[in-house]
Amino acid sequence: AKPEVARRALDAGASVLNDVLALRGGPDMPAVAARYPLVVLMHMLGTSPKTMQAAPVYGDVVAEVTTFLAERLAALRAAGAAPDSAWVDPGLGFGKTTEHNLALLRGLESLAGLAPVLVGASRKSFIGRLLGTEAAPLPPEERLEGSLAAACRAADAGAVCVRVHDVRATVRALDVWKSAVRP
Secondary structure, X not given: OOHHHHHHHHHOOOXXXXXXXXXXXXXXXXXXXXXXXXXXXXXXOOOOOOOOOOOOOOOOHHHHHHHHHHHHHHHHHHOOOOOOOEEEEOOOOOOOOHHHHHHHHHXXXXXXXXXXXXXXXXXXXXXXXXXXOOOOOOOHHHOHHHHHHHHHHHHHOOOOEEOOOOHHHHHHHHHHHHHHHOO
């Protein structure tokens, strides 16, 4: 997000800032974000959606994303945000390969130690590649089963929110998951 856009949205009544740049949109961004009741800080490799998928490399994607989000949370709090005013989002599909996304789904618990976690895996390209092939991924409208599996994994890891396209199917899948794991 850019500070001026975030400022105008806040002035217009917005109460949640979903910041895909995690306060890297300009020097005023932390101060503007600190005024919001809730800020979602997302990890993205680099700051450009146009180049984020150009051969992303990580030594340990879970550790690097966790460290990045911890640093962004510290910057938000240093700007005066309330301790409970932020959620974190690992940024599935934003500068990550299929294997990076899977590693993050497996390692979501490490993010839960930072702040409440939001996961947006619904219909992502990596799900299309897992259900199809790297060369011929399934189209978004055929990714429901993978999206449901990812939502259940996120819930299992303690995510407080999953961003989805297919709300009814996801609620039903999560209801069955809850019944199975919480008698």
